[in-house]
Amino acid sequence: MSDWTIGIIGGSGLYAVDALEGATWTRVESPWGEPSDELLSGTIAGHRFVFLPRHGRGHRLSPSDLNNRANIDVLKRAGCTDVLAISAVGSLQEGYAPGDFVVVDQFVDRTFARAKSFFGTGLVAHVSMADPVCPRLSALAADAAGPGTHRGGTYLAMEGPQFSTRAESELYRSWGCAVIGMTGMPEAKLAREAELPYALVGMVTDYDCWRVGEAPVEVSAILGVMHANAARARELVIRLAHALPPERVASPIDTCLDWALITAPEARDPALIAKLDAVAGRVLSA
Numbered sequence: 001m002s003d004w005t006i007g008i009i010g011g012s013g014l015y016a017v018d019a020l021e022g023a024t025w026t027r028v029e030s031p032w033g034e035p036s037d038e039l040l041s042g043t044i045a046g047h048r049f050v051f052l053p054r055h056g057r058g059h060r061l062s063p064s065d066l067n068n069r070a071n072i073d074v075l076k077r078a079g080c081t082d083v084l085a086i087s088a089v090g091s092l093q094e095g096y097a098p099g100d101f102v103v104v105d106q107f108v109d110r111t112f113a114r115a116k117s118f119f120g121t122g123l124v125a126h127v128s129m130a131d132p133v134c135p136r137l138s139a140l141a142a143d144a145a146g147p148g149t150h151r152g153g154t155y156l157a158m159e160g161p162q163f164s165t166r167a168e169s170e171l172y173r174s175w176g177c178a179v180i181g182m183t184g185m186p187e188a189k190l191a192r193e194a195e196l197p198y199a200l201v202g203m204v205t206d207y208d209c210w211r212v213g214e215a216p217v218e219v220s221a222i223l224g225v226m227h228a229n230a231a232r233a234r235e236l237v238i239r240l241a242h243a244l245p246p247e248r249v250a251s252p253i254d255t256c257l258d259w260a261l262i263t264a265p266e267a268r269d270p271a272l273i274a275k276l277d278a279v280a281g282r283v284l285s286a
């Protein structure tokens with residue numbers, strides 16, 4: 001087995017990965033509460049993969065109700081070295097058409113009703129989010145997604161669960177955002193705090209509500225595009241597995257907490273430190 005373990009977070013329309021060999025569902029406990037579901041672990045091309053359906057099997061959980069901290073914590077606890085998120089996204093620009101893949105490189109976080117950090121009173125940390133995705137995993141994912149994939153684009157994370165008003169959609173377009181979704185944040189922030197290199201592949205499902213002559217987005221349209229393209233998402237995972245280098249060279253993200261903790265050791269809260277055993281054990285277990 002290689003030293004990569006790729007966590008895959010599957011979004012709307014992607015609730016399992018059938019290419020995993022020896023796949024088993026396992027419940028992993030987290031001090032951060034209930035994750036979205038059990039983890040499906042298995043191998044492809046000699047690499048370990050751990051899959052988590054973001055909304056749970058059967059799509060039980062709404063974007064605001066996702067326990068993103070527990071989701072990232074269990075992936076870290078399960079030994080993931082990197083995390084690839086796959087999401088349905090709406091297009092905010094003419095050039096991003098339904099059916100296209102986009103490997104995002106920036107985020108604007110407009111969510112407001114979610115726990116956004118593992119850290120806080122008792123242990124304060126500030127990680128950099130200047131470059132929110134891992135360039136290495138993003139490049140591998142873009143290659144695996146195939147020709148025509150958009151390499152880059154800003155993802156606007158909205159709270160939801162309602163879709164945007166036309167005024168909001170136009171505002172985000174004027175900010176230069178390429179795509180919109182409800183789940184990329186704070187997932188990407190929490191992955192960074194857990195020192196997990198993260199990439200997000202969006203599958204464009206709709207033109208949101210800004211495009212003249214086009215009906216505003218509805219769930220049925222999103223699922224229609226997702227189901228038509230689910231096979232491509234699965235192929236992406238298989239091609240990624242075959243393209244992973246045999247050895248995983250360390251990423252600077254693996255050690256980003258080295259520069260982030262600010263609370264003096266004697267002022268730290270032992271209860272919070274205990275909860276951070278998986279996420280920050282590398283820097284806290286002295």
Ligand SMILES: CSC[C@H]1O[C@H](OP(=O)(O)O)[C@H](O)[C@@H]1O
Pocket residue numbers: 010011012013054055063086087088089181182183184219222223
């Ligand atoms: C199914 S409609 C909107 C829903 O789809 C996207 O989910 P995910 O990112 O998990 O694929 C979007 O963010 C909303 O949660």
Ligand SMILES: Nc1ncnc2[nH]cnc12
Pocket residue numbers: 088089090091158163164180181182205206207208209217222
């Ligand atoms: N238009 C849209 N807005 C928010 N989330 C989405 N997911 C897919 N399409 C979307």
